[in-house]
Amino acid sequence: MAWESVIGLEVHLQLATVSKIFSGAPTTFGAAPNTQACAVDLAMPGMLPVLNAEAVRCAVKFGLGIGAQIGHRSVFDRKNYFYPDLPKGYQISQFEAPIVGRGEFEIALEDGSTRSIGITRAHLEEDAGKSLHEDYHGCSGIDLNRAGTPLLEIVTDPDIRNAQEAVAYLKALHSLVTYLGISDGDMSQGSMRCDINISLRPAGTDTLGTRAEIKNVNSFRFVEKAIACEIERQSDILEDGGEVVQETRLYDAERDETRSMRSKEVANDYRYFPEPDLLPVVIDDDYIEAVRASLPELPVEKRHRFAAQYGLSTYDAGVLSDSRELADYFEAVAAACGDAKMAANWVQVELLGQLNRSELGIADSPVSAADLGGLIARILDNSISGKIAKQVFEHMWQGQGSADEIIEAQGLKQVSDSGALEAMVDQVIADNGAQVEQYLAADEGKRKKLIGFFVGQVMKVSKGQANPKMVNELLAKKLT
């Protein structure tokens, strides 16, 4: 039977606030254990939470970024369970009245199509600490630095159909939250953690099968692989006439498999009820409009604009609008050289290629946008060929100066002087009598292929600096 997979994602996004969501302790990553936990984070007797206004602002920004309803009155609730890294014995979260309601999110797929993913809700909550099970001789260590870090939990509808869409969604989400400046979105540091809900159903039906939840997957690649092997696991079960068990599973990257987290499912009763230590969060329209006015152009808007304004493909526009820095870089190159398509091509192929090989981000690029624009301008005004430009780019990458400086210093300027070119062409024709005869004997179709040989020879003689267009014209004229 053909199966269709039904996938929903829950992303826990750490918000980039300076202090924690309910205390004044700092949120910096990587400090020595328990040095960034104050009396509130430690749940000392009598301590009370105070809501961080910046966390609310981040959540509202996100809500507006996906066109969602903003809860005018959202409520914090206590989610009760015992765990050593949960100091109060409850997590302050939002249950019945989240700050961000229903929204929609457009993602671009590699084949150039787009899809809309429904966002069920997003709510604010506090992160727990960490339990450390190594190095304590049979005991566990507790690090409460992370306890109280603000999280936005973003829940999608079961709209995702395969691993590629899931990854596209996460990448688009990453792009959105970094545009908004509400999170660094760094999955390797746990700033963005993903739970995957997945079930299968016979293709063409619209009932929902029993789902499994894969917890805490922490990279785009692992999300893709976890979904692939979970689909395989579930379809094997269903093909054999078995039933999928509703349970929580973990993805083991080393073995590339998911496995059950618990042998028997414990039904947790979290006993949610409204947090009496906090007032409801009341947000008025003026506040929402002020936040809206502060929003930058968002990735989706930018993608549409790039496609329309510069005539780029959806895919290229998507790549170039992936991050604000890259988009700004691209637009600066386009402005400097005056040809957006050339700019798009150079940024995507040469620049991103070099950056990826060197594991650098766009902000660390040794070649500035103005300089790259200057290089492309020399191609456009026929000072150099595209091939020479790649050489020049290599030198620019190594910090040897601007395109003009390198072209000048190394004498790479394209030869467009017709007298000089004619001499070279004549010499090549004189030196290659056999090929000339072959060319003249050939029909029109073959000639087109054979002329490449002569162009190549002229380029060789000119050390690549001959203007290829003029060489072609001269050869065509002379070889008759």
Add this chain to the structure above:
Amino acid sequence: MHDYSVAELAQGLREGRFSSVEVTRAHLQRIAALDERFNSFISVDESAALAEAEQADARRAAGEASALTGVPIAHKDIFCTRGLRTSCGSKMLDNFVPPYDATVVSRLREAGAVTLGKTNMDEFAMGSSNETSYYGAVRNPWDTDAVPGGSSGGSAAAVAARLAPAATGTDTGGSIRQPAACCGITGIKPTYGRVSRLGMVAFASSLDQGGPMARSAEDCALLLNAMAGHDPLDSTSSTRDTQDYTAQLERDLSGLRIGLPTQYFGEGLSAATAACVQDALRELQARGATLVDVSLPHSELTVPTYYIIAPAEASTNLSRYDGVRYGHRCEDPQDLLDLYTRTREEGFGDEVKRRILVGTYALSAGYYDAYYKKAQQVRRLIRQDFLDCFEQVDIIAGPTTPGPAFALGAKSDDPVSMYLEDVYTLAVNLAGLPAMSVPAGLVEGMPVGLQLIGQHFDEARLLNVAHQFQQATDWHLRAPGGID
């Protein structure tokens, strides 16, 4: 010196008739000599108290004295005190020394008050008799075979026995007013949100409120001046301006309309207590007040509503006592579950466990709507009853308790009869209103309290009525025998 009120002590200190060290030492000596009989203190740090007194005298000498500079007071052991054990009456926190002061404590320190020590209380403030304390029952100074009321029983007994001129208390369902009534002192529970809860060990967050306990309304006003006010670290504390609570004390009562809820004078109220309350009301009438019968139709739902909401909040507030970070931890835990279960089994007493169980049940899936949600709906009706009454009257009056203090052990085995002790006080907390208890007479030698209930943030009016009553009567000046 121990008979002086807070107002008299402040004046004497101002006039240089005695020093804070002398006053503080006198009270410490009384605690050392007499408290064996009452068990009203859990922790007393004499040298720290005397050091604070010396500093107070130095500040006064330097001309930097404020309203309460040098006046010694006691704190209920629910308020965190930096460097001084804060047990909350529980084995769970027997070893807990906070590295911070509660806002109430720091505000009183800023006003110049000297800390004598920490008073005994029902464990985690859960009780109406002070018998659930890990540190043993407190005895009523009027009759040491009787309970002092609870949960602020240690504070009430210490003030009644003249071991401290005043003390802080907390009131979740009557825990300031009921012991004040039982011990013949004056206590006020302010409007919810008037006094910061930061650093006050939580019992039921939406009901808890700290307030002063002293011998007179005037003293309560002086302490409330220091305690009240917005605290940015308590999100539920009110941003409304405070007032000088002593400013209206002398206002006369002509035109005052006092509502008498018929439900507070019916079955369950002892005849002798009713008679004392009626006498007190006639006194207020004589000073210009008019008495109006009013109704609080949802009164009979008060006790069940309270005993859903308070335990529900308590059950999760007390989850933090898990043996992981501070407080009691069982010996040699075998695993995590063992750590949790034995720590909590050993650390909590029976009444606390009972309320955790009730509260956990009330919040459980499948019961939440029937219990917690329903209780919150009824709570709104109870609050509305009061608001409706205040359309007709300025304050509401009635008994604080159904009768005088009962014998130690009399209700220990019957939680429901113990819960009914608070039948007249619980509704005030559910409605978030200010209320106080004022000594209003003696029944067979035991004090009885008049309860005054005010409109939200109208503490000044309550204190005014109580002060006027105390100008006309001397019940608040009566002291138990055998304490000199």
